[in-house]
Amino acid sequence: xxxxxxxxxxxxxxxxxxxxxxxxxANHFRVSSAVTGEEGIALAAAQLPDIIVLDLTLPDMDGVQxxxxxxxxxxxxxxILSVRDSEKDKVAxxxxxxxxxxxxxxxxxxxxxxxxxxxxxxxxxxxxxxSVIHAGPIVLDLSKHIATRDGEELKLTATEFKLLAYLAxxxxxxxxxxxxxxxxxxxxxxxxxxxxxxxIGQLRKKVEExxxxxxxxxxxxxxxxxxxxIDQ
Amino acid sequence: MRKNILKIILSFFGPLLFVALTSLxxxxxxxxxxxxxMALIYLIPVMVSSVIWGLFAGLFAGLISFLAFxxxxxxxxxxxxVHQSQxxxxxxxxxxxxxxxxxxxxxxxxAALLAKEREWEATRMYELISSxxxxxxxxxxxxxxxxxxxxxxxxEHVEVDINAPSFPKKVxxxxxxxxxxxxxxxITKPMKTQRDQEGEIRIWQATGNLSNTEERLLxxxxxxxxxxxxxxxxxxxxxxIHVLEESDRLKTSILNSVSHxxxxxxxxxxxxxxxxxxxxxxxxxxARQELLTTIEEExxxxxxxxxxxxxxxxxxxxxxxxxxxxxxxxxIAKSAAARMKGQLSGHILDFQLPGDLPLVPSDYVLxxxxxxxxxxxxxxxxxxxxxxVVCAGLEKESIHIRVKNQSPHVAEDELQNIFEKFxxxxxxxxxxxxxxxxxxxxxxxxxxxxxxxAENLEDGFQFIFTLPLLLNGNLPETPKEVIDG
Numbered sequence: 001x002x003x004x005x006x007x008x009x010x011x012x013x014x015x016x017x018x019x020x021x022x023x024x025x026a027n028h029f030r031v032s033s034a035v036t037g038e039e040g041i042a043l044a045a046a047q048l049p050d051i052i053v054l055d056l057t058l059p060d061m062d063g064v065q066x067x068x069x070x071x072x073x074x075x076x077x078x079x080i081l082s083v084r085d086s087e088k089d090k091v092a093x094x095x096x097x098x099x100x101x102x103x104x105x106x107x108x109x110x111x112x113x114x115x116x117x118x119x120x121x122x123x124x125x126x127x128x129x130x131s132v133i134h135a136g137p138i139v140l141d142l143s144k145h146i147a148t149r150d151g152e153e154l155k156l157t158a159t160e161f162k163l164l165a166y167l168a169x170x171x172x173x174x175x176x177x178x179x180x181x182x183x184x185x186x187x188x189x190x191x192x193x194x195x196x197x198x199x200i201g202q203l204r205k206k207v208e209e210x211x212x213x214x215x216x217x218x219x220x221x222x223x224x225x226x227x228x229x230i231d232q
Numbered sequence: 233m234r235k236n237i238l239k240i241i242l243s244f245f246g247p248l249l250f251v252a253l254t255s256l257x258x259x260x261x262x263x264x265x266x267x268x269x270m271a272l273i274y275l276i277p278v279m280v281s282s283v284i285w286g287l288f289a290g291l292f293a294g295l296i297s298f299l300a301f302x303x304x305x306x307x308x309x310x311x312x313x314v315h316q317s318q319x320x321x322x323x324x325x326x327x328x329x330x331x332x333x334x335x336x337x338x339x340x341x342x343a344a345l346l347a348k349e350r351e352w353e354a355t356r357m358y359e360l361i362s363s364x365x366x367x368x369x370x371x372x373x374x375x376x377x378x379x380x381x382x383x384x385x386x387x388e389h390v391e392v393d394i395n396a397p398s399f400p401k402k403v404x405x406x407x408x409x410x411x412x413x414x415x416x417x418x419i420t421k422p423m424k425t426q427r428d429q430e431g432e433i434r435i436w437q438a439t440g441n442l443s444n445t446e447e448r449l450l451x452x453x454x455x456x457x458x459x460x461x462x463x464x465x466x467x468x469x470x471x472x473i474h475v476l477e478e479s480d481r482l483k484t485s486i487l488n489s490v491s492h493x494x495x496x497x498x499x500x501x502x503x504x505x506x507x508x509x510x511x512x513x514x515x516x517x518x519a520r521q522e523l524l525t526t527i528e529e530e531x532x533x534x535x536x537x538x539x540x541x542x543x544x545x546x547x548x549x550x551x552x553x554x555x556x557x558x559x560x561x562x563x564i565a566k567s568a569a570a571r572m573k574g575q576l577s578g579h580i581l582d583f584q585l586p587g588d589l590p591l592v593p594s595d596y597v598l599x600x601x602x603x604x605x606x607x608x609x610x611x612x613x614x615x616x617x618x619x620x621v622v623c624a625g626l627e628k629e630s631i632h633i634r635v636k637n638q639s640p641h642v643a644e645d646e647l648q649n650i651f652e653k654f655x656x657x658x659x660x661x662x663x664x665x666x667x668x669x670x671x672x673x674x675x676x677x678x679x680x681x682x683x684x685x686a687e688n689l690e691d692g693f694q695f696i697f698t699l700p701l702l703l704n705g706n707l708p709e710t711p712k713e714v715i716d717g
Contacts, residue, residue, distance in 0.1 A: 194558035194708035221596045
């Protein structure tokens, strides 16, 4: 890449904007910012940023709405910022097309890691789909239906394989319960979280070194799961 | 109305008939009786008429008895003339006695009737008052009043409107239930207290007039209804004041507690940052890291505090609604422990959770908060290097989860209180915290339909909480394998 990636920050709190601008610039990002949803959407269209960091509570409109409006014409990665206790909004934004979320207050390392993952994914999806997924110690060969961990073959049922493949293909990003249920089981708008809990439990037993202390398949409380391929 | 005419006719013909019968009887037996005996016997129809039909019938009976006596049995017969002065005295005395008697009996009878009427009124009033005393809301007052009016009065339809200060402007009770007649009510009665008009009673009744008794009773009903409304308004006001006072007291103690809790981390952060900025001292790498760690930890502490305050206010306002979904308790417990890593580093954490525990309907985030608060409490009070055990078991239709530690015993009578807001067993300056943690746990567990309590153990202390295993009466569905692969 010849230029540093451009980040659009949409947040109405000046302290947060000031801090993030300083930190992100120091980390070799170009930064532009908007303090309202409307301004944010306009800037997103005018500047075509590489990634958007969006606060859910904005003075003029709902962050979820901003997210869905941008998604109508752009696939730019969007990371949601919000406070604890707004799981519903987070899930709504994620199901509306946001790529990831962070809960305020957050560590800057975490934000930088999420931004990098999101940019990497948006570049990867523009290429062709691979039939072999590498995610941390896990390698999945989709055409041959083989999963290995550190070269050792894992004995997975069809559902477990499908679940693991979905998680690994989107590694380091959160996947909502609903997204997983829809993708793996084909449930539209279902509440069968029990399916997910049971299968994630089984999968952890087979995939994790210590299923009691999972390092690969991480729970995002109230939101969904995340497959971790890199150490943040 | 027809009843009254019948009554008048009867009280006229009745005495007439009685006197006629008496005269006939005396005619047959006249040979056996003297004039004085006859006068006495003529008093019988007077008495009977007075008792049955009242004063006027009695007087009327007296008059016709007097005439009949004179006509048939005083010489010269079949005239109203009297020749002997002796007979005149008998007649005069008879008339006087008859009048006196009928008056006495009539009055007694009237008094008895009145007493009966009053008794009826009093019973109705008592019934009304005792049903009104049980009412706790304005709509139930209007319903009760309408129902009582409907059952005690002869009427087509009754409506009781009670004015309300806010929307809806009016509360209406009706009897019998259903549509009111399509015309204006014949009788309306305002319900007034000394301060205000509280409402109105509207009665549909074809004749449009009430008896004196009914009038009086209606008046009393209206008054009692108004008083009941006033009573409820006053008690509602009082409750509101009580709640306000309580919440004011709570806010003051939150402010006291929180300002201290907010200042200590802020002080540490401010001190660290200003030292780093000052440039007066060239900081070594290690010291720098130490200050930065302090800042980060204290920030987390502040965040935890704000989270607790938020939870508390949601519990207080009753807006805490757990989003119940099937969750795994071990997963939640471990994720809480992971978040608490720093605080728990001095203790040995031991999870004794069986692998086959069922999924439990719960709110992941809230339940994680419960574990965080219980673990944080254990870490604060239990000595370092001791064991904190989290274990779980099933009992009937609930799961029992225990967090055991080796902290000192809590007095038995304090065990209940530790879940109260701002309650702390030890002195406030010895241990950090707002005293909110356990009361938040209680709020969250109760919102899940469970129970939480604490017990002293032989070698420590334990928190126990229960959660129901069924969600809307169901266990979790057994998941299906996907077919396609």
